[in-house]
Amino acid sequence: GIQVEQSPPDLILQEGANSTLRCNFSDSVNNLQWFHQNPWGQLINLFYIPSGTKQNGRLSATTVATERYSLLYISSSQTTDSGVYFCAVAPGGSEKLVFGKGTKLTVNP
Amino acid sequence: ETGVTQTPRHLVMGMTNKKSLKCEQHLGHNAMYWYKQSAKKPLELMFVYSLEERVENNSVPSRFSPECPNSSHLFLHLHTLQPEDSALYLCASSHGYIQYFGAGTRLSVL
Numbered sequence: 001g002i003q004v005e006q007s008p009p010d011l012i013l014q015e016g017a018n019s020t021l022r023c024n025f026s027d028s029v030n031n032l033q034w035f036h037q038n039p040w041g042q043l044i045n046l047f048y049i050p051s052g053t054k055q056n057g058r059l060s061a062t063t064v065a066t067e068r069y070s071l072l073y074i075s076s077s078q079t080t081d082s083g084v085y086f087c088a089v090a091p092g093g094s095e096k097l098v099f100g101k102g103t104k105l106t107v108n109p
Numbered sequence: 110e111t112g113v114t115q116t117p118r119h120l121v122m123g124m125t126n127k128k129s130l131k132c133e134q135h136l137g138h139n140a141m142y143w144y145k146q147s148a149k150k151p152l153e154l155m156f157v158y159s160l161e162e163r164v165e166n167n168s169v170p171s172r173f174s175p176e177c178p179n180s181s182h183l184f185l186h187l188h189t190l191q192p193e194d195s196a197l198y199l200c201a202s203s204h205g206y207i208q209y210f211g212a213g214t215r216l217s218v219l
Contacts, residue, residue: 031206042212043201045208088152096167
């Protein structure tokens with residue numbers, strides 16, 4: 001099946017810093033989503049981005065489908081950005097999302 | 110608030126108990142999902158229901174039994190669980206590609 005690798009596994013930042021999270025996947029996909037899981041377990045969808053670039057406030061994402069990777073950018077990080085960021089993908093025609101292991105982000109004040 | 114509600118939020122059960130997890134969505138979505146999140150492991154898809162029909166059963170042991178009585182409700186019936194079944198169980202719904210998750214039920218099996 002499709003493989004999803006996220007890097008780095010852990011990231012510690014000071015408030016105000018910028019960061020880039022990476023997601024590599026092993027096969028072509030028609031569905032790629034980025035999620036944020038807060039410390040209480042709630043998963044929030046950040047972006048649906050099988051290709052191209054999107055921005056939402058301090059967050060932006062880029063997926064280069066031909067090279068099988070996606071990047072999530074967090075600018076001017078805040079303590080509320082802490083949590084685990086997951087990339088999830090599904091191959092064409094599948095409803096089955098495959099998740100990476102996540103990047104655990106800690107933003108210190 | 111994502112529009113997907115899961116109850117209970119926490120559950121402790123013995124290995125001989127029978128319990129059920131409930132998921133409810135009022136987003137008008139036509140697909141619902143159960144995921145399992147164990148410590149140090151990626152989220153694992155357990156079941157998918159599309160238009161109230163089960164379309165995916167990801168080799169889940171029979172001690173987990175899903176039920177989807179209508180497009181707004183999804184249950185996960187649990188019986189004779191094992192300690193290794195302790196995990197966060199997440200429900201999601203979708204209409205199209207984007208999935209919306211509930212806050213999860215944290216299950217501990219003693």
